[in-house]
Structure formats: structure tokens, C-alpha cells
């Protein structure tokens with residue numbers, strides 16, 4: 001029989017500033033790496049979409065062949081959406097298996113579990129975005145951005161991923177099951193189509209145009225496009241950042257509220 | 267005597283049913299306490315309240331000296347829970363699960379690994395330590411779930427039906443773990459459907475029925491409450507025909523035997539009478555007896571619940 005050393009009982013210490021968060025981040029990284037299919041899908045689906053838009057629809061939409069330059073920013077955002085929607089599923093899975101009760105009976109900041117999922121998703125999506133941009137360059141994407149503009153693009157893309165990931169994390173909390181979470185994610189993935197991602201807003205029917213112009217994705221896309229293709233930026237950068245920050249604020253608040261409310265629901 | 271758990275008048279209502287209707291508990295520090303009760307009695311609900319997962323609708327509860335509603339963080343620093351359903355990360359390996367919990371409990375990376383290896387050995391999971399928990403059998407998962415709660419020796423340990431689904435060896439192993447934890451000063455609060463387990467393991471036992479503690483005491487005290495020995499009438503094949511509790515007096519025993527004598531089954535070929543000490547099962551059945559089906563026939567027509575209460 002093995003020896004079993006329990007001395008006297010101990011009280012769990014209050015954890016340092018980042019111990020809980022970093023523990024949950026590494027947990028979520030392990031989850032990401034082990035879910036090879038999801039990882040692959042997050043890269044393959046946007047890539048296939050891009051190839052479809054540039055090779056199949058591209059000539060019909062823009063016979064001059066420059067459509068790839070137009071569509072890449074939209075694909076980048078679509079890619080971020082695919083990646084983020086898997087966050088909703090992971091969060092929902094945590095909520096519906098007993099593991100969340102174990103964390104809730106420990107002295108851990110309630111947001112730490114979500115932070116783990118969000119950070120892992122952010123990194124996952126940035127990698128996927130890099131792959132998508134590399135493929136885009138292979139099929140004829142010719143951005144004219146300066147290094148500084150590239151940094152700005154990275155910043156906007158990261159902020160957008162953060163916003164949509166937090167939103168999906170909250171959706172994961174609200175959903176009754178991982179399957180439902182997946183469904184909600186799917187609905188949100190249609191948003192880029194009703195924006196300037198694939199066709200200019202001017203070509204849309206009158207009733208749709210105001211929606212497409214004023215939804216959050218359009219200024220983000222316009223900002224990335226302006227930075228990459230050296231087009232006039234206008235005020236879209238402000239709108240993009242404003243939207244993303246607002247979405248993060250609302251999602252974090254909503255998420256914290258949901259997390260508390262669902263405590264011990266099972 | 268310091269109390270590790272103290273609950274006064276706990277109430278919890280789900281929809282229209284009062285699951286807990288004024289529950290009182292007092293668990294001495296360093297003891298093993300078993301909460302018994304039929305399915306749906308509110309055992310898990312009680313544990314959920316005591317472990318800060320659920321807020322009570324009324325009453326107060328203190329665990330390790332802190333109020334579960336007012337100071338949940340302080341309570342959480344001093345407890346661990348293995349719930350009724352598995353609370354393990356299926357994507358991670360057993361080692362990764364344990365190290366994660368160790369880190370979250372304030373252990374350094376090295377200490378967490380050392381402790382994880384120790385627990386994996388103790389719970390017979392060393393060979394499967396590097397496998398994803400998703401591939402585990404139900405009993406292996408359960409053992410990991412229990413090991414996770416022992417990653418640091420907390421003052422108060424809650425185990426909701428810990429041995430359900432465990433094989434005999436694992437069950438006995440867990441019993442010895444629980445005993446040694448209590449010897450080292452931890453308080454263990456457990457629920458179980460196995461009365462033998464409560465009998466052997468628990469210092470004190472409480473029976474939860476209709477939202478209240480219907481009986482509480484040591485195993486011997488509870489058995490004493492049912493009165494004296496139980497008289498059984500068995501048929502030729504040894505099958506139980508009827509059993510009657512007695513109040514321990516000569517008169518009571520005679521009355522019980524007389525009553526058996528009046529039953530036609532007593533005159534059947536090969537029928538025989540036995541006298542035995544009451545078991546915890548008798549206590550449990552008598553206390554939780556429902557009007558529709560009284561499993562233990564009363565002496566002289568009295569309600570077994572009255573028998574217990576008037577004692």
C-alpha cells in the first residue's frame with residue numbers, strides 16, 4: 001500500500017494576480033491543441049471561402065480581376081468569427097458538465113475560466129488569420145500597407161477578435177447546451193454577408209443599405225481595407241474601435257451576470 | 267467541541283415544493299458525518315447550499331466558521347466538493363486535471379506534480395495517468411473526481427454519494443482514505459445510499475426526510491431508537507414473510523410473537539421464527555416510511571414513526 005501524506009489541514013491561499021488566469025489559459029490551450037478538427041476547420045473553411053470568392057465569383061463581381069484585394073479583409077473577419085464561435089461551444093460545455101461546479105466551490109475569480117477561453121481563442125484566431133493572409137498573398141492579394149499600417153491592421157483585427165470572442169463566450173453562458181451555442185454562433189456568422197465584406201454596400205437594395213452601413217462589421221472591414229489598400233480612412237477607424245469596445249464592455253458585463261445567475265442551476 | 271458545519275432552519279424551495287423545510291445540522295470538527303435520505307430528499311441540495319453553489323431561501327449555515335451566504339470566499343478556501351455527477355475535465359489527462367487543481371489551490375508547479383503522482387497512486391490510476399479522462403471508465407472517473415478533492419487537505423470535505431459506481435476494492439480504499447482524513451483533523455460530510463457504509467464509516471448519522479432531519483445520532487443511538495430486536499417469520503425456503511420490531515421488553519417480544527402466531531403463514535410447513543438486532547436499514551425504513559407502504563409492520567398497530575418519536 002502506498003503511503004498517504006496528509007499532515008494537518010490547510011486553507012487554500014488567495015491566489016496571486018495571474019495564477020488562476022494563467023492556469024485557465026493553459027487549460028484552454030491544451031483544449032485547442034487537442035481539438036485538431038476544430039483547429040483545422042478554423043483555417044480551412046475561411047481559406048476555401050476565399051478561394052471560392054476569388055476564383056468562382058471573383059470575375060463575375062469584378063471582371064478586372066482585382067476582387068481579391070477587395071474581399072480579403074472580409075475573409076479575415078469571417079475567419080475570426082469561425083474561430084470565436086467555437087469559444088461559445090467550449091464555454092457551454094464547461095457550464096453543462098460538472099466541472100464548473102468544482103471551480104465555483106473554489107476561491108477563484110469568476111471571470112478567470114472565461115479569460116482562459118478568450119485568450120486561447122484570441123491566439124488561435126490570430127494564427128488562423130496569419131494563415132489566411134498567407135494564402136491570400138499566394139492567390140494574388142497585393143496589399144500596399146507600410147509596416148506601421150500592418151501593425152495597425154493587426155491591432156484592429158485583434159480587437160475585433162477579442163470583441164467577438166467575448167460576445168461568443170457570453171453566448172456560450174446563455175445557451176442551454178453546446179449544440180444550441182453552436183447554433184447561435186452560426187446565426188452571427190451571417191453578419192459579415194450583410195456588410196461591405198463581399199460587395200460594396202451601394203449595390204444592396206435600399207432597405208438593406210442602412211443596416212449594412214451601420215452594423216459593426218462594416219467599419220471594421222473598411223478600416224482594414226483602407227489600411228491595407230491605402231484607401232481613405234475617413235472616420236471608420238473610430239467607429240470600428242468604438243463598436244469593438246462597446247461589444248467587449250457589454251459582453252463582459254452580460255457574461256459576469258450570466259455566470260452568477262447560472263451558479264448552481266443544475 | 268467546535269462545529270465544522272452548523273445549519274439552522276435552512277429552507278429551499280424549488281417551484282412549489284419545499285425541498286428543505288427548516289433543516290438543522292451540527293457537525294463536530296474532525297468527524298465523519300453521513301447524511302441519509304431517500305431519492306429526492308434534498309441531500310444534494312443541502313450539500314449545494316453548504317458549498318456555496320446554491321443560496322438558501324431561509325435559515326443560516328456556517329461552514330468552517332464562516333457564513334456560506336455572507337462570506338462564500340472564506341468558505342471556499344476551506345472546503346472541497348466531489349459532487350454527485352463527475353466534475354472532471356475530459357479533454358485533459360488525469361495528471362493534468364490534478365495539477366490544474368493543485369495550481370488553483372495555491373501549490374507550486376513542482377508540488378502540484380508531486381501531489382498528483384501521490385494521489386494517482388493511492389487511487390489506482392497511476393497506469394492511466396497520461397490518458398485523456400474522456401477514455402476512462404465510470405469508476406475511474408469517479409476515483410479521479412475524489413482525488414481532485416484531496417489535492418490539498420482542506421478542513422471540510424463534502425462527498426455526495428462518493429462510493430456509487432466504485433468496485434469493492436476502490437470502495438474500501440476510499441473508506442480508509444476518509445478515515446485517515448478525519449484522523450488528521452478534516453471533517454468529512456458525505457451522503458450515501460449504502461447504509462452499511464454509514465454504519466462503518468460515520469461518527470454520526472442523520473436521516474433527512476420531508477425537508478427536515480428526522481433522526482440524528484451515532485449508529486448505535488439510531489438503532490436503539492427503533493427499540494429492541496426485530497422478530498422475523500421466514501418460510502421454508504428462508505424467504506421473509508413478515509418482520510416486526512419490538513420495544514425491547516419481554517412484554518413487547520411476547521406481543522410480537524403472539525401476533526406472528528395468529529398469522530396463517532406461521533402454521534405453514536417449515537416456517538420458523540428469528541430474532542435479530544435491528545440494522546440501520548430498519549431505522550432508515552422506519553423513519554422514511556410513507557403512509558402508502560409501511561415496510562416495517564408496527565407492533566400493536568402503532569405507527570413506526572410514533573414508535574421512534576415516543577422513545
Ligand SMILES: Nc1ncnc2c1ncn2[C@@H]1O[C@H](COP(=O)(O)OP(=O)(O)OP(=O)(O)O)[C@@H](O)[C@H]1O
Pocket residue numbers: 264265266280281285303304305306307308309310311312350
Ligand atoms: N434546480 C432545481 N430545480 C428544480 N427542482 C430541483 C432542483 N434541484 C433539485 N430539485 C428538486 O429538489 C428535490 C431534492 O433534490 P436533491 O437532488 O437534493 O435530492 P437528493 O436527496 O440528492 O436525491 P438523490 O438521492 O436522488 O441524489 C428533488 O425533488 C428535485 O427534483
Ligand SMILES: [Mg+2]
Pocket residue numbers: 309310311350426
Ligand atoms: Mg443527490
